[in-house]
Amino acid sequence: MIRILGRNAAAWAGKRSTAAVVTATNNNQYHSNNNNQRGPLLTGVGVALAAGAAGALAYSMQDEILPKVEAAQKSKAASGTDYDEKELIEQENRLRQFGTMDNIYRFFSTYQFIQDRKKEALMSVKDFYNAVAPGSILTHGTGQGTYVIVTLDEITSGKTYETEKLPIQDSVLNKIQLCGLLTYIDFVFLLNILSTPRRYLDIAFHAFDVSADGNCEAKEFVHVMAAIAGYKGDTEKLVNDPKSGLMNYLFGKDRTKVLNPDRFKRFQRELIQDILYLEFMRYGPEKDKYHNISEVDFCTHLLYNSSIPSKKKAKLLKRVDKVFSGTKGVSFEEFKNFYYVLFGGADLERAMFFLDSEKKGVTRAEFIDIARWVANRDISEHIVDVVFTLLDEDGDEHLSIKEFQPVLFQWRHSRGFQKASLLVSLGHLKI
Numbered sequence: 001m002i003r004i005l006g007r008n009a010a011a012w013a014g015k016r017s018t019a020a021v022v023t024a025t026n027n028n029q030y031h032s033n034n035n036n037q038r039g040p041l042l043t044g045v046g047v048a049l050a051a052g053a054a055g056a057l058a059y060s061m062q063d064e065i066l067p068k069v070e071a072a073q074k075s076k077a078a079s080g081t082d083y084d085e086k087e088l089i090e091q092e093n094r095l096r097q098f099g100t101m102d103n104i105y106r107f108f109s110t111y112q113f114i115q116d117r118k119k120e121a122l123m124s125v126k127d128f129y130n131a132v133a134p135g136s137i138l139t140h141g142t143g144q145g146t147y148v149i150v151t152l153d154e155i156t157s158g159k160t161y162e163t164e165k166l167p168i169q170d171s172v173l174n175k176i177q178l179c180g181l182l183t184y185i186d187f188v189f190l191l192n193i194l195s196t197p198r199r200y201l202d203i204a205f206h207a208f209d210v211s212a213d214g215n216c217e218a219k220e221f222v223h224v225m226a227a228i229a230g231y232k233g234d235t236e237k238l239v240n241d242p243k244s245g246l247m248n249y250l251f252g253k254d255r256t257k258v259l260n261p262d263r264f265k266r267f268q269r270e271l272i273q274d275i276l277y278l279e280f281m282r283y284g285p286e287k288d289k290y291h292n293i294s295e296v297d298f299c300t301h302l303l304y305n306s307s308i309p310s311k312k313k314a315k316l317l318k319r320v321d322k323v324f325s326g327t328k329g330v331s332f333e334e335f336k337n338f339y340y341v342l343f344g345g346a347d348l349e350r351a352m353f354f355l356d357s358e359k360k361g362v363t364r365a366e367f368i369d370i371a372r373w374v375a376n377r378d379i380s381e382h383i384v385d386v387v388f389t390l391l392d393e394d395g396d397e398h399l400s401i402k403e404f405q406p407v408l409f410q411w412r413h414s415r416g417f418q419k420a421s422l423l424v425s426l427g428h429l430k431i
């Protein structure tokens with residue numbers, strides 16, 4: 001079923017070769033009947049949204065992975081504190097990469113709300129971080145079927161907030177948590193926003209602003225999200241869902257607030273910053289007098305989910321250690337600005353491809369230019385030095401796509417971004 005849907009959706013997107021098409025990929029088997037929702041969006045907006053499925057692989061993999069992750073969970077529960085956390089982390093990493101969005105959601109969700117015998121899994125913002133951050137040890141997924149049942153009052157209670165808030169000051173995720181929990185639609189939206197290159201947010205916003213008056217109201221938002229997530233129920237219910245921390249945060253409890261392009265972009269920036277801050281904090285910057293992490297830690301993080309074999313990883317890291325031992329380290333600003341560029345994903349690859357006319361790769365100066373173009377950020381010469389030391393394997397002072405690819409490609413996949421980006425297709429070119 002999902003395979004056929006996936007092919008159809010891809011063919012459908014491919015046919016529109018002249019217009020820009022915004023495609024939200026979705027490989028969610030439980031909500032897979034998206035065909036009905038496409039029509040009105042297509043005619044109504046001019047920028048079209050389609051729920052495509054890139055998940056044939058995901059579907060076959062999840063049958064193997066989910067049982068393994070749950071077995072790891074059970075052995076964790078059975079043995080108290082003495083369980084193999086490393087094994088669990090590995091399994092969760094695989095689930096993020098190969099599971100469907102729906103599986104990931106159900107696996108990392110902690111809560112469940114029951115009404116009229118209908119059960120709905122709900123996520124805290126902590127769960128969300130775990131669902132998108134490879135190697136996260138903040139908490140672990142509880143597995144499908146093991147949920148804490150909550151009432152409506154408990155969803156927005158101070159107690160739930162205290163349990164679930166993230167250790168970040170002034171965090172947009174915490175602001176959302178204060179307003180409630182995350183529904184499946186909320187999760188799909190947050191994942192989509194994280195995986196859409198910054199330069200396409202304007203186009204994505206237009207897709208949400210169905211009436212084209214420059215604002216996105218709650219109703220428009222839900223209309224588009226229901227199509228992306230393949231929601232088949234009553235959308236009016238979604239608009240007024242009191243459980244949704246995201247809806248409450250974005251549109252206010254009375255749903256009178258609106259989104260505009262600036263707020264939309266700021267929201268993405270703040271969301272990415274929250275995730276990156278927690279990832280940076282893993283390496284214990286509080287122990288350093290400048291609150292930096294070491295260059296080796298930065299590179300360890302960069303290689304964490306790359307497709308490079310571990311022996312080779314060790315060799316690459318050794319090179320970095322040799323060059324940078326005892327130097328100033330990497331500040332959060334540097335870390336953040338570099339990763340904003342990686343969040344630009346496919347854009348970055350394209351820019352490297354176009355600049356690289358002789359197929360030699362790009363120089364340090366060119367890399368800095370590309371970063372400015374992709375993410376509107378200045379990345380420091382120091383960080384570019386570190387990255388070149390790590391990845392310029394043949395030492396020709398150029399970073400080729402071949403040298404960079406294993407890191408970049410895997411980096412997005414390890415977060416499940418390939419499942420959810422608001423893809424922009426121009427002809428046959430998928431961005």
Ligand SMILES: [Ca+2]
Nearest residue numbers: 209211213215
């Ligand atoms: Ca509007």
Ligand SMILES: [Ca+2]
Nearest residue numbers: 392394396398
């Ligand atoms: Ca090179």
